[in-house]
Amino acid sequence: MIDNIVANNLINIHFQPIISVRTKTIFAFEALCRCTYNEQNIPPDLLFKLAKQNNLLLELDILARRNAIKKFSSYYEKNNDLILFLNFESSLLNDLESFEKINSFLEDIIDLKIPFKNFVLEIKEDEITNIEVLNKFCKRYKELGFLIALDDFGTGSSTFHRINIIEPDIIKIDKSLFCDHENQINKEIVKAISKMSHNLGIRVLAEGVEKEESICNALRSSINLYQGYFFSKPKNEIKEDDINNIINKIGYIANIFKEKNIKTINNKREAIILYSKMVENIISNLDSLEKIYNNLHKAVTKYENIEAVYLIDAKNSKQIYDTVLVKNINDRFRPTKDGFEHYLKEYYYITLESKKGIFLSQKYISYATGSLCKTFAKKFTLNNNTYILCMDIMIKRKENENNI
Numbered sequence: 554m555i556d557n558i559v560a561n562n563l564i565n566i567h568f569q570p571i572i573s574v575r576t577k578t579i580f581a582f583e584a585l586c587r588c589t590y591n592e593q594n595i596p597p598d599l600l601f602k603l604a605k606q607n608n609l610l611l612e613l614d615i616l617a618r619r620n621a622i623k624k625f626s627s628y629y630e631k632n633n634d635l636i637l638f639l640n641f642e643s644s645l646l647n648d649l650e651s652f653e654k655i656n657s658f659l660e661d662i663i664d665l666k667i668p669f670k671n672f673v674l675e676i677k678e679d680e681i682t683n684i685e686v687l688n689k690f691c692k693r694y695k696e697l698g699f700l701i702a703l704d705d706f707g708t709g710s711s712t713f714h715r716i717n718i719i720e721p722d723i724i725k726i727d728k729s730l731f732c733d734h735e736n737q738i739n740k741e742i743v744k745a746i747s748k749m750s751h752n753l754g755i756r757v758l759a760e761g762v763e764k765e766e767s768i769c770n771a772l773r774s775s776i777n778l779y780q781g782y783f784f785s786k787p788k789n790e791i792k793e794d795d796i797n798n799i800i801n802k803i804g805y806i807a808n809i810f811k812e813k814n815i816k817t818i819n820n821k822r823e824a825i826i827l828y829s830k831m832v833e834n835i836i837s838n839l840d841s842l843e844k845i846y847n848n849l850h851k852a853v854t855k856y857e858n859i860e861a862v863y864l865i866d867a868k869n870s871k872q873i874y875d876t877v878l879v880k881n882i883n884d885r886f887r888p889t890k891d892g893f894e895h896y897l898k899e900y901y902y903i904t905l906e907s908k909k910g911i912f913l914s915q916k917y918i919s920y921a922t923g924s925l926c927k928t929f930a931k932k933f934t935l936n937n938n939t940y941i942l943c944m945d946i947m948i949k950r951k952e953n954e955n956n957i
Contacts, residue, residue: 554590555603559612564588566621567787568628570799571638571758572779574768577803579796580778581636581673582628584621585787601642611651614642618658626665628791636671638702643677646686659697669698673723677704684718691719702758707746716753724750728761728781734770737925747774769810825913828929831856832942836933842873842940849877852944860947861888861921867905867932867939870896876921888921900930904941907932916948925949 568582588595604613625637645651702723730739759771762781849862863876876888895901904912910932
């Protein structure tokens with residue numbers, strides 16, 4: 554079967570659009586292999602598995618890429634800014650002889666008069682064990698003008714040190730990190746990869762996105778490029794109606810994201826007002842720190858969402874009295890004690906320098922209890938001295954993104 558497929562070029566190419574939300578355009582297509590044999594669809598994984606078993610992997614890989622480039626030429630003629638993502642069977646890059654034969658696709662591109670800069674070469678670095686060939690591959694094609702993309706990054710055996718070798722232009726974050734939009738660990742991994750990539754001048758692409766919540770989470774991490782069923786499935790032909798439908802979906806997502814951000818801002822504003830009143834209730838009409846400290850004990854029982862409260866001397870950043878806790882639920886974590894210096898904490902120096910003298914942090918794991926929380930800090934004056942009262946506010950791990 555696989556012999557006939559390769560010999561008779563029964564490989565069809567479908568294109569899946571890659572979207573730029575920032576420019577509200579189709580940024581690129583990814584070329585994906587499809588095959589029908591005896592009226593049966595052959596899944597790509599099975600196709601390449603059969604090719605490998607029959608020593609036809611290189612031939613199939615070259616054939617698929619050649620068909621993709623030829624098909625892309627008609628789209629390029631209509632839009633010279635369009636880019637094509639080309640996959641490589643990464644295991645072939647472990648063999649220097651196969652690596653040299655792969656170069657044949659360059660002739661196809663030259664014959665069609667398409668610039669190399671309109672192509673992105675995708676590789677799965679975890680499948681490449683020959684570092685010398687990997688380095689040679691990336692260096693050669695980048696010098697020609699191709700872009701290099703790391704595929705399926707963030708799962709499996711992806712290693713960050715390979716970024717030094719590959720120096721990718723694009724990192725495609727694996728779809729598994731976008732499947733569960735409520736998973737806090739996945740969101741933090743995506744955020745970390747995105748931040749690192751942007752700091753290194755690498756573009757980030759979220760692949761496999763299917764739900765608007767996943768896209769909104771990725772937008773919060775400053776990800777601009779998207780690929781997935783939410784926008785479009787791979788298609789044999791991308792028509793004008795398909796393009797218009799994608800543009801409409803981009804506009805829809807932009808509106809949803811704007812509404813969520815506005816709601817989040819309003820929720821944060823309301824929370825700051827609420828927490829400010831809580832602080833005022835603790836310190837109002839009291840003429841000594843000792844009395845305020847006594848009120849802290851009452852506060853942790855009165856307000857159920859407070860898990861810890863503590864006082865800081867604004868002048869030297871030192872804590873006054875021990876932290877007051879609702880309860881210490883984890884022996885591995887230790888609350889700060891009297892005399893602890895908070896000079897490295899953002900809630901200290903931002904509160905100290907802000908005009909309003911208040912600060913509300915992002916979510917984090919509390920060193921006092923191990924719980925997920927936010928810190929609210931407010932500056933106040935007592936007997937001509939300035940202090941900062943901090944409250945650690947407990948946050949539910951699966952809280953809605955619209956809540957603070």
